[in-house]
Amino acid sequence: MSYPTDFKYTKEHEWIKPDGGNATIGITHYAQESLGDIVFVDLPKPGAELTAGKTFGSVESVKAVSDLYAPASGTVTEVNGDLTTAPEKINQDAHGAWMLKMKLKNPGELNALLSSADYEKFVAEQGGH
Amino acid sequence: MIEAILSAVETTQSVRKTALNAVHRKLGAKMVEFNGWDMPVEYPASIGCGIIAEHMAVRTGVGIFDVSHMGDIRLAGSGALAAVQHISMNDASRLAIGQAQYSALLYPQGTFVDDVIVHRLGEDEYLLVINAGTREKDFAWVRDTTREFDCAVENLSDDYTQIAIQGSKGVHLLQKLTDADLSAVKFYWVTRGAVCGLKDVLIARTGYTGEDGFEIYVPSDEETSTRVWNEVLEAGREFGAVPCGLGARNTLRLEAKLPLYGHEISDTINVWEAGLDRFCKMEKPEFVGREALDRAKREGLKRTLVGLEMVERGIARDGYKVLDGSGTEIGYVTSGSPAPFLKKNIALAYVPPEFAVVGSGINIEIRGQAVKTEVVPTPFYKKPKKN
Incomplete structure (x- = not known):
């Protein structure tokens, strides 16, 4: 699986796609594969404030619940409602099935995140897939 | 975000493996530690698996599970029935040779040592199939609690690779591999027959999925276990059989409300609370836990x-x-x-x-x-x- 080079990644397996002062976020292909069948996502509403590194919601597979961590700080502007009724879209296309869009508080925060090459290396060290 | 799932164990010496461990890894299974065992939780989507697909295969066709982590205790001798009656809550005297029953081993306070399937294999021979997490505890308990009876108690847990073939098409799958007439084996009965060229294999029409199905007990050497697993999967191809992990095993048993030790039953939960009344025969004059259950029943x-x-x-x-x-x-x-x-x-x-x-x-x-x-x-x- 290739990881888009215009995304940044967290070690907690979220991706963020910056677009000027805004960004789109989701979870990675590695995350969906590790989770297995995703059956539920719990996301904040537009207007919610996210803080980098803090939890903002959760994603559930058949087997387990996992917290989602904000890759950057900012304000939620849009939530992908499709995922409420069809969370399996994350399994089908993790890098296309975005969770939310946000207005970044400090775009400079993204510099601290992993590039696609670094993330791929990180994932390989996690033991395969 | 995925630490919970990635408690996937690096294989250490303390984690035990079934004879099929390498087979699961080769299939690309996601492995997790379960009660001290390195077990497949699900197989990859790339071979048509994943918990949901595996679950659906069992409900609509057939799925194959490695359940070798389950333990087996054999009681044999002239006092075997009396011993089984003493240590289990169901009435084993009702079992014909070749019949099995769901039962439980209880502590004197009426709570659970474990739930078990009791198979009557011969005139004076019984096989208790027990849970993985309680294998050592159960064996020690059975051995110590049956000392006064004239019967030998053997721990056969490491002798068998136990493969579960679960789902309504399981009978057709297994019939291709055995000379035993499976149509003559009713649910919760056992027989013996040749399976994949192995003589005298124990074949039980039992399971933990809420479906019809079979569990076969073959020698636990890696070569034999691997060959049988592969032949079962191959024979199941025409029925859409898939390998299934512990993830689907759990969702299947939950839909069917089959208890899991440490969850619905434990050493602090009694039989009445767990709602297992119909497997507990209070008309039996004596068994470990009976007095406490009698009291608990009166107390409400x-x-x-x-x-x-x-x-x-x-x-x-x-x-x-x-x-x-x-x-x-x-x-x-x-x-x-x-x-x-x-x-x-x-x-x-x-x-x-x-x-x-x-x-x-x-x-x-x-x-x-x-x-x-x-x-x-x-x-x-x-x-x-x-x-």
Whole structure:
């Protein structure tokens, strides 16, 4: 699986796609594969404030619940409602099935995140897939 | 975000492996530690697997499980029946040779050492199939509790690779591989026959999925185990058989309300609370736990196991709190999960009996929020009656 080079990644397996002062976020292909069948996502509403590194919601597979961590700080502007009724879209296309869009508080925060090459290396060290 | 799943164990010496471990890894299974065993939780989507697909294969066709982590204790000798009667709550005297029954081993206080399947293999020979996490405890307990009886107690847990072939098409799959007439073996009966060229293999029409199915017990050497596993999968190809992991095993047993040790039953939960009355024969004059159960029955139930279905959005999970309408904690969830076949989110929970009214609403606390559920009849899923 290739990881888009215009995304940044967290070690907690979220991706963020910056677009000027805004960004789109989701979870990675590695995350969906590790989770297995995703059956539920719990996301904040537009207007919610996210803080980098803090939890903002959760994603559930058949087997387990996992917290989602904000890759950057900012304000939620849009939530992908499709995922409420069809969370399996994350399994089908993790890098296309975005969770939310946000207005970044400090775009400079993204510099601290992993590039696609670094993330791929990180994932390989996690033991395969 | 995925530490929970990635407790996937690096194989260390303390983690035990079944003879099929390398086979699971080669198939690309996601491995996890379960009760000290390195076991497949699910197989990859690339071979048509994943918990939901594996679950559906069993409900609509057939799935294959490695359940070699289960333990086996053999009791044999002239006092074997008396010993089994003493240590188990069901009535083993009702078993014909070749018949099996669900039962449990109890502590004197009427709580669970383990639940077991008791197979009567011969005139004076019984086989108890026990849980993985309680293997050593169970064996020591059975050995120590049967000393006064004239019977040998053997731990055969390491002797068998146990493969479960589960689902309505399992009978057709296994019939291709054995000379035993499976149509003559009823549910909860056992027979012996040649399987994959191995003589005298124990074939039990049992399982832990709520479906018809078989469990076969073959020698636990890696070569034989691998060959049989592969032949079973190959024979199942025409029936759409897939390998299934512990993830699907758990969702399947939950839909069928089959108890899991450490969840619905444990050393602090008694038989009445667990609702296993029909497997507990109080008309037997004596068995370990009987007196305490008699007393508990007179005193009345303090809590009982109920089935819940989520009404609002959310999934109840093991250990979540159960709340009454005013937000007071009244119990806890023992098992909770999406039910892949029923396409509902279901749970089992212990609550005081006054809350166990089918159709009534109670809440589950999910991440600090009270989420509505309804008490529903159980089992959640019942296999369709044969025509």
